[in-house]
Each structure stands twice: as structure tokens, then as C-alpha cells.
Amino acid sequence: MKRARKFPDCKRENHFQGTKCVNVKGKVNKQRRIIDNKLEESEEGENVPMVDPKIAEIKKIFTEQLKVKYQTLYDAVQPIPYIKDKLYCVDSVYVERGIEVMVARDQTGQKEIWESLDSYHNLIPKLQVASKRSLLEGEAGYGKSTLTLQLAYDWCNRVDRSPLKDVDVLVILLLRQLGGMPSIYQAIRQFLLPKDTVLEVSDIENIIQKTASVVIILDGYDEYPDQDKLETDVINIIQRDMFQQIHVILTTRSSCIPQEFAPHTRRVRLNGFDxxxxxxxxxxxxxxxxxxxxxxxxxxxxxxxxxxxxxxxxxxxxxxxxxxxxxxxxxxxxxxxxxxxxxxxxxxxxxxxxxxxxxxxxxxxIEANHRELDKLALEGLCEVRMVWDRNEMCSKLGEGFYKHYIKIGILIEDEILDMQKGPELFEYKIEVRFYHKIFCEWYAAHLLADYAVDNSFSDLRETLKRLDPFDLHYVYRFACGLKPSAAENILQYLKSIREGEQFSMLCILEQKGKMDNIRETVADLCSDVVVIANKDNKLQLRSTIQLLEIASSNAIPIASVSIENCFQSVDLDAWNILLGSGLCFSNLSSVEELRINEMGRELTTREVETIFKFASQCLKLRTLRFDCCFLPQSLSLKKFETDINPNEIEVQWIPLASWFRLNNDTGTWEDRFKGKIEVITSEKYETEMQRFRKEWSHTHWQMSRITKNGQET
Incomplete structure (x- = not known):
């Protein structure tokens, strides 16, 4: 389905999309003449930005039209896709949590160091900062586009605490719509302004170039069709070869970071809901x-x-x-x-x-028989294809089936521009996508489950090689849950690939039946030390965390949990341990031993006390152990004891080869060597510190303690 027209006489408006072709040329030309007459009256001052009446007139029209566009979007948030009559203003539902900014990398350049960001308002800390580029990353469904709508709300309503309140122009573009678009200015006119706008592309360019305070948000780099092209306005903007003095925010999924972006780009990530x-x-x-x-x-x-x-x-x-x-x-x-x-x-x-x-x-x-949709979904995942032409999909699914899935919200239509016959002629086409990638995985899993049962393992293996389990983990989990007889072959494959065995736990937990059916498996996995390590990818960490939470919620004993080089902090408001990856886990009621292993890190009294508070909430905890990190000379666990845990928790500390135990009554460390108990003196504590710092001097914790001139911070 295509409709052609000459640009820029008319447009179509529908969620950042162009408008239907309507003949408004006469009306536009009349209004344009009025504007042009005003412009001709002030030719002398045209080189003075923002005091020139002609620029001010155009800019006023431009910002008013942008605000009307944004209001139609931020007033139409739809929490449940199939309930289309309940819409919310974004400001009435937006909740900010789990926002972090990358502050550094370690000396190897491999480990990223992130710190919490107090508020999304700090996404743009100062509009005059040197980099002028921010990268907002997060997994699918983590709220990048919702945050974008909240920023639009803040700008339109001049929210006091927002850094956008003093911004003259805010431009928000969906990158999935910009495939083949030769000019960012054309994109702004095509997707953000009404069909009867009097503004032309040259006006928009003039405003952007001559306005002192502009912020541009490019939403969804992971869906940008022209990622592989070297010369597009979008790529030039990302690399700061265009709009060098304009602050630009690029949003993308964590798995699709641009390979090249401007130096000193500020990276911010969303970590989801705790x-x-x-x-x-x-x-x-x-x-x-x-x-x-x-x-x-x-x-x-x-x-x-x-x-x-x-x-x-x-x-x-x-x-x-x-x-x-x-x-x-x-x-x-x-x-x-x-x-x-x-x-x-x-x-x-x-x-x-x-x-x-x-x-x-x-x-x-239609609900029960969706085989053709299953085929289309699995092919899409294997071929890394997330959008389809409407006519192609209709021919495969049937018109009635297609319309039903559009109506209920599982499939979504987007009108995308196809440019033909030169820079001024555009054609529209309808592209179709799943409401969310996980819906595509759901339908693909139905076919994958059947395939795993009906075909040989070697054939299944060839198909699974095209489905990265660390990117498409739900298709594996759903397939195992939909058809338990398929799980055996799928799990066999997962255990044969690198790091796949740990992920296979998530698939095991999908087996149909009550908790009793997997209790033995969970108990067996928790009978030894359960490790949560920095080297694990996010999916492995999630698998481990879910295992621990299921064990605790079902009173299954957890022998020991070891957090290795990924402990960040304790959130006492939510009683969560936060990890460096941005993930977290809550109170572990059935854990018997908790180990914190942070090579080279020197924990403050405040940090250790928050760990004590968390430990005091763990019902069965008997041992709290600190490995390879350095602790304050005196501490008191006594004041954190509660009725929740009636046991006296033994606190152990092993900075290097020495093994210390905290005396809960005195708050001092005792050295248990050859059966003797000796209190650590200040002199011995200082000696232990020097040995510790020398041994772990290569770690980023110790390197960050030393300034460039070699002095300790």
C-alpha cells in the first residue's frame, strides 16, 4: 500500500509519523505570504540571531506546533495495549528509579564503573558541558521512550526542576522512521509539524542554526534502518560532525551501542524496576x-x-x-x-x-490457530528481522487474522516513508511489527518447541545456532515451558555452549507443574556455594538471582552465596543488594552464609554497616564473610541485631592470608592463629593494610586511590 506526494506540501500525523495527503496548498500559500510579508519588513537585522523579528515569528510558530504534537503523545500513554480507552498523561504514571551514569573504566579498559544518578533531571547536567552528547541505554521495555515522553512533558510545561525549562527548542525524532531520509530538517517537518504548517524546511534549518538553546532527542538507534551507512545526518550528529554545539540525547538498547560515537559522550543507563x-x-x-x-x-x-x-x-x-x-x-x-x-x-x-x-x-x-504467525516470528528471529511489509504479512496470515491481531494490539502498524525519484518525492508504506520483541519470541517458541520434538538433535542444533540465547532467552524459556518434551534437547544444546549451562536453569524453571516438581533441582543447586560474579553476563546473573529468590520464597536452604567483584551497595529503602551490572536482589531469608569478595576494595564504615543491616534481615543467616577487601578497624554488629534473625551472626574477614573474626561484644577484630585468639592492635592493623595495598595495587580500587602525581587520595 503506497501513496506518493511532493514534499513538503502536506503531511500525516500519527505518533511521530507523517500525515495523510490532503490538498492544503492554497491555505498554506496564503498563510505563507503573510509570514513572508513580515519577513521582508526586517531584512536589515537578519544576521542578529533571536532578536530578528522574522526569526522570532517563525520560531514562535515552530515551538507552538511542536508542543501541540508532543502533547498528543504524552497525554496518550497506554499501559495495557488492548485497553485503548484508558489513556494516561505520562507525568501521572512515570516513576524514576535505577538510573546510573558511567563515571570511568578500570585500568584494563574492560570494566565499566557506574554510579547512581539522583534524578532523570541530571540526564542533562549542564547544557554548556563540553561533550554535548548523551547516550541513554537500556534493555527492551526499560522505559527509554517513556522517559523521552516525560522530557517532552517537562519542556512543554516548563517544569521548574527540569533543565529543559530554559531550553528554547526540543526536537524528538523516532529513528525507525528516518530510513533513507536525506535531511534531519526534512524529518522534523515531515514527522513533527502539522499538515497545514506554513513553515518550510529552510525555516526549520534557520531556527535550529540561530537558536542558542536546542536539545535534540534521537529515540531508538537500535531500530534505525541506516546504521550501516556512513553518511547520514543521524550518523554525523552522533559523531558530532553536525550540530556540534547542540546537546543531543541518543537512546538505544544496551545490545546495540553505536560502534563510533563522539569522544566524551556521557553514557547513562536504565536498570529497570526494583x-x-x-x-x-x-x-x-x-x-x-x-x-x-x-x-x-x-x-x-x-x-x-x-x-x-x-x-x-x-x-x-x-x-x-x-x-x-x-x-x-x-x-x-x-x-x-x-x-x-x-x-x-x-x-x-x-x-x-x-x-x-x-x-x-x-x-x-484465530486465537488458537496461529501457525503462520509462529513461522513468521521464528523466521524473523533467525534472520534478525523485526518488521514486515503489510501486504506481505497479510498474504501469509490472511486478512481476517491480520486485522484481529492489529485490533488487539499484538501487532502494530507504522507508516514509514519510502523515497522515490529524487529528494522531493516520497512514498508511504505500512510496516508491521510486534508490540514488543518478547511477543515475537512467544509465537516463535511454539514452532521451536514442535521442531525440537519432531527433528533430530543435529537439525535442531543448526536452528538454535541462529538464536543467541543471551539475546533471545525468552524464546528458549517459552519453548521449554510450552512443551516439556522439547526441553530435553534444548537443554542438551544449552549445556554444550559456552556459559549456557548456567542459563539453562531458567529453562528448567519453566517446566509445567507445581513447585514440588522442581524443588529437588533447586535444592541441589543451592546445596553448594552459589556464585554471583562480575564475569557473568546479565542473563547469567538474572538466572542466579531468580534461583535464589525462588529458593528463599519456598524456604529451601541456600548453603552459601558469594558475591564476587560485583557488589555495589545496599539500598536500605528496598532492602536490596545492588550489583555493578545494575541488577539487584532482595532479602534472602533462607541463606546460611553470605560472602562479599571485592578484590582490592576498601569498604567504609558506612558501607559495612549497611551490609550488617541487610544481613540482620536474613532469617537463617549464620555467617557473614568478607574476602579480599579491607574493613575498618572496629565495627559493631550488636546494634543491628533484630528479632528477625535470632542467630548470632559470625562475621569473618580474610583480607589476604590472615583470618579474622569480629567480636560482637567489643566490636574489635580477633586473629585466630594456631588456636590462639589475639585482638588486632593498631600497629598490626596498619601492617595488614600496607600488605593489602601492595598485594592488590593492580586493581582499579587501589589505582583510583592514587592521584596522577603518585599521592594517595
């Missing part, structure tokens, strides 16, 4: 001051510990929270597969309830 953020969202967007509603939603999440990983993704927690509030029958889920199956059924049942009885059987059939 318990505190989830509670804030429930209060702000759903429950308000109604404690009963808030408790009901939180209770549902507690009853479903396997959803802990999924609900760290804001997109899915928001859907879970609203569905729980809207539907009384939300029950207990024993796997992510069972929850997602329920969620898909909600999409269909909402539409079914609106239909007349005579249509119900037809729609039941």
Missing part, C-alpha cells in the same frame, strides 16, 4: 491512597516469585499491575510461560467480550 520503584508505580498510577488495592497487587507479585525477573522490566510490571487491578481472577503462576500465556489470553478475551455471539467461534479459532 521493589521500591514497583511500589511507587502502584501508588502513583493505580492505587493512590487506597492501601487495600496496593496490598492486593503486591501480594499477587509475592505469590508469584518466578515473575521477579520479568517484573524488573517496567513494561511488563506495568502490564502485570494493571491486569491484576482490572481482573479479579489473576491467580498463581509457576513460570514465566504460564504468566505470558495468561497475558496473551487477556488480549483476546478483552476483544471477545466486545463481540456478538456469532463472531465468538471465529475469534476463538
Amino acid at each position: 521493589e521500591t520503584a514497583r511500589d511507587k508505580y502502584i501508588r502513583k498510577a493505580i492505587a493512590g491512597s487506597d492501601d487495600m488495592v496496593a496490598k492486593r497487587i503486591k501480594r499477587r507479585l509475592i505469590e508469584n516469585p518466578v515473575l521477579g525477573d520479568l517484573c524488573q522490566v517496567p513494561l511488563f510490571f506495568v502490564m502485570f499491575a494493571h491486569m491484576t487491578h482490572e481482573r479479579e481472577e489473576v491467580g498463581e503462576f509457576n513460570s514465566v510461560t504460564s504468566f505470558f500465556s495468561y497475558m496473551i489470553s487477556c488480549f483476546h478475551s478483552h476483544m471477545r467480550n466486545k463481540l456478538k455471539d456469532k463472531n465468538v467461534n471465529e475469534f476463538n479459532d
